[in-house]
Amino acid sequence: MATVITSECINCGACEPECPNTAIYQGGVEWQAPDGAMHPAISNDIFYIVPEKCTECVGFHDHEACAAVCPVDCCVPDPNIPETHDVLLARARALHPTEAIPDDAPSRFKKEGGGASVPAAKPSAEPKAAGRPAPAAVAAPAAAAPTATPPSAEAFGLAIPPPEEWEIPIRCFRCSGDYTVPFKYFRAGTVFYCPHCQGSFVPTLGVVRGVEDALARFHERWSSTFAEFHERRRRELEQFEDGQRRELERFEGELRGIATREKVPGAPVRRRGFFTF
Ligand code: SF4
Numbered sequence: 203m204a205t206v207i208t209s210e211c212i213n214c215g216a217c218e219p220e221c222p223n224t225a226i227y228q229g230g231v232e233w234q235a236p237d238g239a240m241h242p243a244i245s246n247d248i249f250y251i252v253p254e255k256c257t258e259c260v261g262f263h264d265h266e267a268c269a270a271v272c273p274v275d276c277c278v279p280d281p282n283i284p285e286t287h288d289v290l291l292a293r294a295r296a297l298h299p300t301e302a303i304p305d306d307a308p309s310r311f312k313k314e315g316g317g318a319s320v321p322a323a324k325p326s327a328e329p330k331a332a333g334r335p336a337p338a339a340v341a342a343p344a345a346a347a348p349t350a351t352p353p354s355a356e357a358f359g360l361a362i363p364p365p366e367e368w369e370i371p372i373r374c375f376r377c378s379g380d381y382t383v384p385f386k387y388f389r390a391g392t393v394f395y396c397p398h399c400q401g402s403f404v405p406t407l408g409v410v411r412g413v414e415d416a417l418a419r420f421h422e423r424w425s426s427t428f429a430e431f432h433e434r435r436r437r438e439l440e441q442f443e444d445g446q447r448r449e450l451e452r453f454e455g456e457l458r459g460i461a462t463r464e465k466v467p468g469a470p471v472r473r474r475g476f477f478t479f
């Protein structure tokens with residue numbers, strides 16, 4: 203079945219340059235048939251796909267490229283136009299007569315799951331060598347004085363940045379290159395570009411919400427784990443201090459006993475009776 207753009211389209215334009223068949227047009231713009239003939243726009247308000255030119259990306263990708271970049275997931279299979287892999291492959295060859303498209307060309311039909319949408323990637327965000335800001339290596343905790351306040355995550359070298367400062371790792375669906383984009387800019391509809399191949403990537407609402415939720419859950423888990431650890435250490439420290447105090451008192455008593463066991467020369471001797479000497 204051909205791909206169709208639903209009324210949820212926000213006219214961002216991200217899908218148009220991704221189509222290998224130039225099957226996507228802006229609303230109100232005439233579309234051009236392979237023979238050069240011009241035809242009236244199918245939609246005047248939103249982007250549209252010409253079914254006669256759409257191959258569901260068979261021949262070029264193992265997924266629908268437009269669906270992969272659409273930030274609102276409105277490029278969907280058209281159930282009214284069911285088409286087989288062979289039909290779509292033949293169309294791809296007809297649309298690109300000068301290209302040799304082999305029988306084993308990429309096709310969503312060959313992909314397990316039937317061509318589920320895959321996040322695409324486009325150029326833009328500043329590439330960063332590292333992925334997300336991973337917590338630094340664990341440092342040995344400083345020896346805690348009995349009265350010291352519990353060490354913070356920073357003291358352990360395990361500080362993590364606030365959610366908005368995380369770098370979101372992206373793998374380009376075109377070149378498989380890795381890069382990151384700051385989470386504060388990771389919003390649905392924002393077009394990012396792979397620094398390696400200039401492939402586009404447009405986060406969908408679902409992806410952005412998924413990342414948001416994951417970050418929130420991780421921060422909550424991370425913070426509560428540290429809080430529990432600090433509380434446990436505080437209780438252990440109190441128990442240790444109590445034990446040491448008791449040991450100190452016991453030792454002071456022991457010392458007192460040793461010091462008073464022998465009669466000190468010159469100490470007054472208490473008479474036990476009238477005739478006692
Ligand atoms: S599914 Fe592929 S061929 Fe069809 S409109 Fe989208 S990008 Fe173009």
Ligand code: SF4
Nearest residue numbers: 211212214215217272
């Ligand atoms: S990517 Fe999606 S929202 Fe943007 S123009 Fe294409 S169909 Fe519309």
